[in-house]
Amino acid sequence: MISAFLPPDFDPTKPLALIAGQGRYPAIVAENARAAGIPLRLLAFEGETAPELAATFPENERVTGKVGQIGKMLRGLRGFGAPNAIMAGQITPRRLFGGLHPDLAAVRLLLSLKRRNAETIFGAIASEIEKAGSRLMDARGFMDAHLAHAGCMTGGRFPIGPEYLAHGVQIARECARLDIGQGCVVRKGTVLAVEAFEGTDEMIRRAGTFKTGHCLYVKTVKARQDYRFDVPCFGLKTLEAMNGAGVRAAALEAGRVIMLDKPAVLERARALGISLLGFE
Numbered sequence: 001m002i003s004a005f006l007p008p009d010f011d012p013t014k015p016l017a018l019i020a021g022q023g024r025y026p027a028i029v030a031e032n033a034r035a036a037g038i039p040l041r042l043l044a045f046e047g048e049t050a051p052e053l054a055a056t057f058p059e060n061e062r063v064t065g066k067v068g069q070i071g072k073m074l075r076g077l078r079g080f081g082a083p084n085a086i087m088a089g090q091i092t093p094r095r096l097f098g099g100l101h102p103d104l105a106a107v108r109l110l111l112s113l114k115r116r117n118a119e120t121i122f123g124a125i126a127s128e129i130e131k132a133g134s135r136l137m138d139a140r141g142f143m144d145a146h147l148a149h150a151g152c153m154t155g156g157r158f159p160i161g162p163e164y165l166a167h168g169v170q171i172a173r174e175c176a177r178l179d180i181g182q183g184c185v186v187r188k189g190t191v192l193a194v195e196a197f198e199g200t201d202e203m204i205r206r207a208g209t210f211k212t213g214h215c216l217y218v219k220t221v222k223a224r225q226d227y228r229f230d231v232p233c234f235g236l237k238t239l240e241a242m243n244g245a246g247v248r249a250a251a252l253e254a255g256r257v258i259m260l261d262k263p264a265v266l267e268r269a270r271a272l273g274i275s276l277l278g279f280e
Helices: 024-035 070-080 104-111 118-131 162-177 200-207 236-245 262-272
Strands: 016-020 040-045 062-065 084-088 183-187 190-194 215-219 233-235 249-253 258-260 275-279
Touching: 016 024, 016 070, 024 040, 024 084, 024 258, 040 070, 062 070, 070 118, 162 183, 162 190, 162 215, 162 249, 162 275, 183 200, 190 200, 200 215, 200 236, 233 236, 236 262, 258 262, 262 275
Parallel strands: 016 040, 016 084, 040 062, 215 249, 233 258, 249 275
Antiparallel strands: 183 190, 183 215
């Protein structure tokens, strides 16, 4: 099986459109899809998609635009003739609100939204993609081996007691339910910081201004998470932010949080003495 997260009728002989944001995530998807022999096409964003990834696609197999050029992206999809698309990698959150370069299609889309947040914007984009004839797939496709798994992934005994772990998971899930963010930092039953618009790494740095002994970072998903976009990720940058802030333990929801890339993250966590737990 190529990936457990692909649709049952997925045809590996037809082009797959990769909508690529930042970092290693799109590159890992591309590597794994290509290894499975799937023809890829690229939709890239200026200032977001890694130039190294874009360079692996011939000019006739990629379209590059600014964030907010929805019409250009949709025309590119139609031109690719790709029945399926996958969205991988973050777009800088502030650019969704203050750094857009909207074309007419984007203006119409934004005006139709009563609330403007990452979920509503990407949800509306997903609807437009499907109207254009491409199905937006689960963003965990081709990332099976990079998902958090249950248990202490770094080995040994997890340093946070079950009651404090349960408290952290409860806070993180409640924040996700309220659409505040998908993570928090807690310490012995006290909430030090919750993730909001500033993002994970800044939240961890803020938590590091307090006493951080026995601190725990928790990353979860929404109860009704739309896995076509905005799937929570944990990577080397967040690991280094934890190390700098003195946060020595993290709990990630198993099967739902993506680790980028997992072997490198686990190796670095062990070297730093940071414990990583997958919870179910």
